[in-house]
Amino acid sequence: MVKIAITGLTGFLGYYVAKRLYARDVRIQSLVRNASNTLHLKEYEKKITFIKGDMADKENLKKFVQGADVVIHMAYERNGASFHEAANKDIKRFVEANLLASIELLDAAQQAGIRQFIFISSCAVYGRIFPHIRLDELHPLVPDSNYGAYKASVEAFCHSYFISKAFDTTIFRPVGIYGINPHLAHSAWYNIVKDIKHGVNVEVSGGGKVVHVEDIAQAIDLVIDNKEASGKIYNLVDFYVDNMSVAHMAKDICASKSNISGTSRQPINTIDNAQSQVLGVRYAGMQGLKQYIQELIKRI
Known part of the structure; x- marks a missing residue:
C-alpha cells in the first residue's frame, strides 16, 4: 500500500x-x-x-x-x-x-x-x-x-x-x-451554458488552452x-478553444433559440504536449469537451 x-x-x-x-x-x-x-x-x-x-x-x-x-x-x-x-x-x-x-x-x-x-x-x-x-x-x-x-x-x-x-x-x-465541479456553478463556461439553455441571448469573447x-x-x-x-x-494541454465555439456547441446540443454574438479568437502560441503523451496521457479531445457540455446542460 x-x-x-x-x-x-x-x-x-x-x-x-x-x-x-x-x-x-x-x-x-x-x-x-x-x-x-x-x-x-x-x-x-x-x-x-x-x-x-x-x-x-x-x-x-x-x-x-x-x-x-x-x-x-x-x-x-x-x-x-x-x-x-x-x-x-x-x-x-x-x-x-x-x-x-x-x-x-x-x-x-x-x-x-x-x-x-x-x-x-x-x-x-x-x-x-x-x-x-x-x-x-x-x-x-x-x-x-x-x-x-x-x-x-x-x-x-x-x-x-x-x-x-x-x-x-x-x-x-x-x-x-475544465470539468464538472462538485460546486456546479464554478464549472467552466457555466454562465454561458446556463443562459443558452434558458434561451437567453449571449455575447461571448475570448478563449484559451484547456x-x-x-x-x-x-x-x-x-x-x-x-x-x-x-x-x-x-x-x-489538450487544445485551444474559443468561447464562441463553446457557445455554439451548447446551442446545438440543447436546440436553444439563443442568439450568440461576439468575436472568435485564435491562439497565438501552441504549447507542446508530446512529453505527456509519451508518459501515457490520453487526452479527452473535442469529444470530451462535447460530453462535458452535454453533462453540464443536463445538470443545470
Whole structure:
C-alpha cells in the first residue's frame, strides 16, 4: 500500500484525484483547513485521513507528511479570489501562505523521508513567449504575473531537492482546467451554458488552452512511483478553444433559440504536449469537451 499525503484535496482538481486514486491500493492523508468542506469527498473517505491544519504551521506539516511515501502538492491559498487576484492583493501574505509554505512542505517531506514529491504547477510559468523557441518544457521561464512567478519559484526549489537527491520530483504544468465541479456553478463556461439553455441571448469573447480535469488526475496517477517520471516536467494541454465555439456547441446540443454574438479568437502560441503523451496521457479531445457540455446542460 502506498501512503500519499495530498494538499488541496478538497478543491476541484483534488476531488478528481481522490476519485482516480480510490481505485488504487493507497492510503491518503489530506491536510485541510478547519473551514474546508469535505462532504463532496464522502464516497472516498474510507481511504482518506483528514488532518486539520494550515500549511503555515510547521508542526502541522510534519504531522501531515509523517509516514507518507509520496506527497502531491496542489494547494493554493487564495481566500475566494481568482488565481491572479489572490497573487496581487497582499503580496506579503501571498508569499507567506503559498511560496514559503511550499518550501516548508518540501523541507518537512525531506525530513520525513518521502520518496517522491509531485507538484502541480501551471503554464503561467512561461509568461513571455519567445516565438523562435519551441514552447515545450525546456522553454525559458519568464513569468509575467505574480502567480506565475510563485509557481516557477516552487519549481526551482523542487529541482534543488531533486538534484540534491532528497527525493524524486515530478512537475505538471496544466493550462485552463475544465470539468464538472462538485460546486456546479464554478464549472467552466457555466454562465454561458446556463443562459443558452434558458434561451437567453449571449455575447461571448475570448478563449484559451484547456485540459480536462480527469486528464490531469490520469497524469498524476501515471507518475506515482514511476521512475521514468523522476525529475521530469510535463505540460498538460489538450487544445485551444474559443468561447464562441463553446457557445455554439451548447446551442446545438440543447436546440436553444439563443442568439450568440461576439468575436472568435485564435491562439497565438501552441504549447507542446508530446512529453505527456509519451508518459501515457490520453487526452479527452473535442469529444470530451462535447460530453462535458452535454453533462453540464443536463445538470443545470
